[in-house]
Amino acid sequence: MPDVELERREGSLTRLNGAAYRLSATADVILFRTTPGEDLDLEAIRTLHKSPERTASLIALTAPDLPLAEARRIIQAGVTDVLPWDTDADELRQHLDRWRKPKLPALYEAPQHRRGKVVTVAQARGGIGASTLAVNLADRLMDRRGLRKVARNRVVVLDLDLQFGSVSSLLDVKENEALYQMATDGTVPDATFVNHALASTPQGLWVLGAPSRFAPLEVLTAVQVGALVDALSDQFDYVVIDLPRSLVLWISAVLERTDRLMLVTDCTVPSVRQSRRLLDLYLENNPALHVEVVMSQEHKPLVRGSHHREAAKLLERPFTHWLPFDPRAVRKASDRGLPLSAAAGSSPLSKSIAALGRDTLAALMRNEPAHARRH
Ligand SMILES: Nc1ncnc2c1ncn2[C@@H]1O[C@H](COP(=O)(O)OP(=O)(O)OP(=O)(O)O)[C@@H](O)[C@H]1O
Numbered sequence: 001m002p003d004v005e006l007e008r009r010e011g012s013l014t015r016l017n018g019a020a021y022r023l024s025a026t027a028d029v030i031l032f033r034t035t036p037g038e039d040l041d042l043e044a045i046r047t048l049h050k051s052p053e054r055t056a057s058l059i060a061l062t063a064p065d066l067p068l069a070e071a072r073r074i075i076q077a078g079v080t081d082v083l084p085w086d087t088d089a090d091e092l093r094q095h096l097d098r099w100r101k102p103k104l105p106a107l108y109e110a111p112q113h114r115r116g117k118v119v120t121v122a123q124a125r126g127g128i129g130a131s132t133l134a135v136n137l138a139d140r141l142m143d144r145r146g147l148r149k150v151a152r153n154r155v156v157v158l159d160l161d162l163q164f165g166s167v168s169s170l171l172d173v174k175e176n177e178a179l180y181q182m183a184t185d186g187t188v189p190d191a192t193f194v195n196h197a198l199a200s201t202p203q204g205l206w207v208l209g210a211p212s213r214f215a216p217l218e219v220l221t222a223v224q225v226g227a228l229v230d231a232l233s234d235q236f237d238y239v240v241i242d243l244p245r246s247l248v249l250w251i252s253a254v255l256e257r258t259d260r261l262m263l264v265t266d267c268t269v270p271s272v273r274q275s276r277r278l279l280d281l282y283l284e285n286n287p288a289l290h291v292e293v294v295m296s297q298e299h300k301p302l303v304r305g306s307h308h309r310e311a312a313k314l315l316e317r318p319f320t321h322w323l324p325f326d327p328r329a330v331r332k333a334s335d336r337g338l339p340l341s342a343a344a345g346s347s348p349l350s351k352s353i354a355a356l357g358r359d360t361l362a363a364l365m366r367n368e369p370a371h372a373r374r375h
């Protein structure tokens with residue numbers, strides 16, 4: 001048969017054991033010969049039939065004079081069809097298309113819908129570079145490759161800094177009133193809401209920006225914000241969230257859904273102390289939260305000073321990510337409403353964020369499946 005690849009294996013289904021299991025996850029059809037009264041084979045059929053990875057239809061070839069009761073036992077164990085082993089090739093060919101569309105095993109449940117990963121950016125003090133990081137990290141998480149720079153991931157930035165959000169202006173997209181509506185009408189967002197609210201950049205990054213009007217932060221609820229993050233992570237591979245600096249109750253809904261939190265700080269004593277306070281608060285209800293401390297607007301020192309060591313000790317985390325002070329690059333990017341990769345790709349800051357993006361992608365891929373949340 002021209003469009004059929006055939007692989008032969010010697011031995012009974014039971015003796016093939018692991019090999020049969022692997023085959024059932026790759027082949028379309030497994031034809032196997034079985035003898036009446038082979039209880040072990042029935043057991044093997046049941047196991048294969050229930051395997052969630054199974055793609056193959058199981059077809060039993062048996063003695064032509066197999067009693068009906070035996071055929072029923074085999075079918076009940078989970079085979080799609082029972083045929084006499086002297087069936088000729090023409091007849092097999094006729095059945096093949098039907099068998100190739102395997103029925104799902106009875107106990108099979110569709111795998112749970114995999115949600116995109118959530119990366120949240122928080123700041124130890126105002127103006128530390130959190131929004132700059134959120135936007136440019138999101139840009140790097142798109143993981144563009146090849147000559148044509150095709151993005152491998154769909155990424156959205158959600159600006160939850162409702163009152164002072166700067167994501168829309170950093171990326172030169174129109175401000176959006178959806179979050180204002182959410183705050184004032186009590187709307188619980190769903191996929192349709194989100195689709196209306198999204199804007200995109202020419203580079204293919206998606207944005208759900210803060211409103212142009214002053215929206216009261218505290219009136220949003222954890223249910224609304226949780227639904228918003230869920231709706232976005234249903235549609236995107238990565239959701240990057242820019243948090244407001246003020247501590248509002250609904251932040252818990254974001255933290256619960258966060259796979260990686262980037263706490264942006266510098267090494268000054270007030271910022272480190274504030275970072276410690278924030279960490280205590282974030283971790284109190286989410287002890288498993290993964291936090292990365294990002295030192296912003298500071299060059300990575302060749303030799304760590306004692307204040308670096310003190311700070312790392314206080315935060316109980318090594319400082320692995322340093323974003324250099326690079327006013328030229330940020331100016332070039334923000335003046336043109338472009339991510340650093342497009343406006344100042346070879347600048348030190350752009351390169352540091354690229355490295356942070358690569359580390360984040362690698363770490364989040366290692367973390368599969370997504371953290372235990374919601375389901
Ligand atoms: N690495 C950097 N080097 C130099 N300037 C920077 C750097 N990162 C950010 N800036 C500048 O610092 C200012 C604040 O940056 P940004 O808005 O990203 O910080 P933020 O922590 O989000 O501030 P806010 O408290 O307003 O939300 C901006 O003018 C930005 O251009």
Ligand SMILES: [Mg+2]
Pocket residue numbers: 130131132161165166242
């Ligand atoms: Mg900001």
